[in-house]
Amino acid sequence: MSGKLIVVSNRIPTAATPAGGLVYALHETLRKTGGIWVGSDPEFHASPSRSLTEIGDQSAYRRLAFGLTELDHQTFYLGFANSVLWPVCHRRGDLVRMSRRFEQGYRRVNKRLAQQIFEVAKVDDTIWVHDYHFFPLASELRKLGFEGKIGFFLHIPFPALGDLGALPLEASLARWLADYDLVGLQTRADVARCLEMFRSELGAELMNDGKIKYGDQTVGVRSFPIGIDVDTFVATAKRPMADAKLAADLSGDIVIGVDRLDYSKGLPNRFRAFGRYLETRTDKSRRASLLQIAPPTREEVTAYQDIRHELEELAGRLNGENAELDWTPLRYIHRNIDRNLLAKLYRIARVGLVTPFADGMNLVAKEYIAAQDPNDPGVLVLSRMAGAAEDMTQALLVNPYDIEEMSEALTQALNMPLQERQDRYEACMAQVKATDVGRWSENYLSALKDSRRKLSWDSFS
Ligand code: ADQ
Numbered sequence: 001m002s003g004k005l006i007v008v009s010n011r012i013p014t015a016a017t018p019a020g021g022l023v024y025a026l027h028e029t030l031r032k033t034g035g036i037w038v039g040s041d042p043e044f045h046a047s048p049s050r051s052l053t054e055i056g057d058q059s060a061y062r063r064l065a066f067g068l069t070e071l072d073h074q075t076f077y078l079g080f081a082n083s084v085l086w087p088v089c090h091r092r093g094d095l096v097r098m099s100r101r102f103e104q105g106y107r108r109v110n111k112r113l114a115q116q117i118f119e120v121a122k123v124d125d126t127i128w129v130h131d132y133h134f135f136p137l138a139s140e141l142r143k144l145g146f147e148g149k150i151g152f153f154l155h156i157p158f159p160a161l162g163d164l165g166a167l168p169l170e171a172s173l174a175r176w177l178a179d180y181d182l183v184g185l186q187t188r189a190d191v192a193r194c195l196e197m198f199r200s201e202l203g204a205e206l207m208n209d210g211k212i213k214y215g216d217q218t219v220g221v222r223s224f225p226i227g228i229d230v231d232t233f234v235a236t237a238k239r240p241m242a243d244a245k246l247a248a249d250l251s252g253d254i255v256i257g258v259d260r261l262d263y264s265k266g267l268p269n270r271f272r273a274f275g276r277y278l279e280t281r282t283d284k285s286r287r288a289s290l291l292q293i294a295p296p297t298r299e300e301v302t303a304y305q306d307i308r309h310e311l312e313e314l315a316g317r318l319n320g321e322n323a324e325l326d327w328t329p330l331r332y333i334h335r336n337i338d339r340n341l342l343a344k345l346y347r348i349a350r351v352g353l354v355t356p357f358a359d360g361m362n363l364v365a366k367e368y369i370a371a372q373d374p375n376d377p378g379v380l381v382l383s384r385m386a387g388a389a390e391d392m393t394q395a396l397l398v399n400p401y402d403i404e405e406m407s408e409a410l411t412q413a414l415n416m417p418l419q420e421r422q423d424r425y426e427a428c429m430a431q432v433k434a435t436d437v438g439r440w441s442e443n444y445l446s447a448l449k450d451s452r453r454k455l456s457w458d459s460f461s
């Protein structure tokens with residue numbers, strides 16, 4: 001890469017070394033390449049009309065924050081991003097909330113951010129935009145005259161043509177995405193849906209190298225399945241649990257679920273499936289417990305308040321009907337857990353239960369596998385609807401709408417012989433290693449470097 005790398009994501013990490021997942025991977029990438037990370041900092045209330053503001057100490061890369069007004073927060077973030085785009089991409093058109101103000105806010109923030117980035121970007125810089133908050137950012141940067149490379153990565157599922165109908169007419173993902181050099185998606189199925197949209201909405205031609213041709217432009221559309229930082233996670237999970245009392249309390253058959261409290265994660269059906277498993281188990285002396293960790297998010301959005309109430313009611317009923325004086329079948333924890341402890345909880349659990357209705361990838365599935373003891377691994381029960389299921393085919397795959405099937409999968413997982421558990425674990429672990437997050441960002445950036453947007457440039461090279 002000749003110029004610098006500019007990464008754009010909704011949130012900017014405030015800690016010097018951010019913990020966990022994607023944020024950690026981007027931090028590591030920028031630490032090596034140098035450059036700039038642009039994002040909003042919830043602690044930072046700037047006047048949004050001003051330029052980007054430097055935050056934190058100077059380190060290997062710069063962190064520049066943009067400000068959001070209360071109106072921006074309501075319309076851009078809670079409104080268009082999380083009450084329109086999120087449900088549309090997760091096939092929940094019924095939860096979409098429409099308002100002209102949302103759309104205006106979304107455009108206003110993207111336009112302003114493009115101007116702010118344009119002030120710091122040079123033509124040989126590479127801009128890497130993350131996620132659904134910023135679909136129109138490349139269009140806005142192109143309008144200002146930025147001709148350098150701009151890549152996009154969508155972390156959530158790409159919607160099918162039918163679902164795109166729930167977007168306002170003016171919000172054309174096809175037009176917005178056509179201004180990027182490379183559109184990165186999680187899975188091959190996402191790529192197929194994205195290509196179908198380009199073909200159907202823009203009449204774009206599909207070229208044989210996975211690019212689309214639109215006017216005199218080409219756009220690369222490829223899958224880059226995201227993963228975790230495997231070595232760090234394995235090492236963390238291996239260390240013994242510091243809290244001996246907690247380790248003793250957690251003995252027995254633990255089934256673990258870890259999700260943001262989001263309606264896309266299929267939590268009510270998961271609770272129902274666990275309840276059904278308890279009712280139908282033949283050996284009533286066997287006392288499995290479901291440890292569900294689900295920190296609340298986006299609590300200002302009504303759909304998130306609704307799912308929280310539904311789960312609290314289900315959890316109360318499940319324990320009321322099944323608990324004994326010395327056994328609580330469901331432990332439902334509503335907060336963030338330190339990642340070191342989380343890795344160890346995964347390792348103790350006999351089953352990892354990951355049952356979203358729709359999910360871009362789902363990193364919890366990969367973390368659960370990476371945390372297992374290869375000599376005595378637990379079993380991953382994984383929804384077919386998670387992006388992770390495209391390659392982790394040796395997990396016990398389930399339909400998250402089918403309570404009976406999930407309950408049977410739990411029975412199968414809790415009774416699985418060692419050899420089969422090891423075989424499945426090894427196959428899944430091979431996939432987890434193949435998608436290590438360090439390689440993910442390297443692969444993406446090298447594909448972006450090789451991409452060419454203008455057809456005419458090809459003929460001169
Ligand atoms: P998410 O929807 O947030 O991510 P996921 O991929 O599972 O879903 O990542 C969640 C992360 O948060 C995991 O690393 C998990 O360990 C952590 N986490 C969850 N609950 C926690 C808790 N209580 N305490 C501590 N950590 C917790 C979006 C998309 C996904 C996609 C990712 C990355 O929706 O489909 O896989 O981005 O691209």
